[in-house]
Structure formats: structure tokens, C-alpha cells
Amino acid sequence: MKKILWFDVETTGVDSDRHGIIQFAAIVEIDGELVDTLEIKMQPHQGALISEDALVVNGVSREEIQGFMPHDEAYGKIDSFLAQYVSRFDRKDKFYPAGYNVQFDLDFLNKMFRRYDQYGIGSFVNWKRIDLLPLLYYMDYLDKIALENYKLQTVCAHFGVELNSAHDAMSDIKATREVMRCIEGYM
Secondary structure: OOEEEEEEEEEOOOOOOOEOEEEEEEEEEEOOEEEEEEEEEEOOOOOOEOOHHHHHHHOOOHHHHHOOEOHHHHHHHHHHHHHOOOOOOOOOOOEEEEEOOHHHHHHHHHHHHHOOOOOHHHHOEOOOOEEHHHHHHHHHHOOOOOOOOOOHHHHHHHHOOOOOOOOOHHHHHHHHHHHHHHHHOOO
16 A cells, blocks of 8 residues: 655744744545545744744744644644554555655654654655655756746646645645646646
């Protein structure tokens, strides 16, 4: 069975060493079928810096973040959610991590998991990333697509994919998954 973890995080900045996750959204796809979803708004880990620019991008205030789920509790929910579909102890039973510029999201998720587990997110993913951004760059190289930029909003508009709210993790990952279906038509 092919298992894909489509996921996106919203963060308090762009440096996974200094900033933290404030929203996590995931779609579990197994053999092409949507199986489950999870969305959590969470407080960043203790000591995480919060960039004013990130607050503007995410459209949240420091006060709102304080009302989000505590970080430890959010980690536990994410860990339990992933463990429903993948055995952390079976090297062959892993998700393909998928998203838009997914390495950014993987770095943050891995840092979060490493705070609690020495193996990080590697217990659940196989590191064979499915990332739309390099696919789009390659399509540009092949003259199959030419956009003014490759922001998710621009790409969604090009393919006619609805993006309800940019920089909302669930909205972003649903749109990313839909754009991938459009890209598959070119392959």
C-alpha cells in the first residue's frame, strides 16, 4: 500500500531552530483514497521566538496563540494520529511526506518530534518526499508552464484550484493535493 502524508505547518518564523509550529494540518491518503484528516492550532514550544512578520502572514495575534492547544498535547495528538496508519517500528511501513516546498515543513515537524523522540519524524516517514515546487520548476524548464512566480496562490489560480485561505495549513494542503492531481495530467 502506498501511504502519503499530505501536510503543512504554519510557524512563528522561518528558522526551524528558533521558531515553532502554531498550526499543523494533515491528510492521510492510502492507495489514492483520502482516509483521514487532522488539523491542530497549537502553541509553539517553550522558548520559540515569535516573529512579527509571521504573525502578519498567519493573521494571528500573540494573544490568540496563547489560546491554542498546549504544545505537549498537540505533539501527543499528532504522534497518535500518525501511529494509527504507520508502524513506527516497521522500516517498510512509512508515509511518503508530501506538500508544497515540503522540506520546510519537514524540518519543523522533525524538530518538534526530536524534542520528544530521538528518531524524530523518521519513525513515520520514509524521506522520499513528494514536493510540488520542484515539479513545477521542472515543468517551467520544459516550457510546459510559465508563471510570474511559484507561490501556492499563483499556482492554484493557474490550475483553477480553489485556495480558501492562504497560510491556513488545512486550506493550503487541500489545495496542494488538488494541484498535484492537475500536475499528474502532464506526466
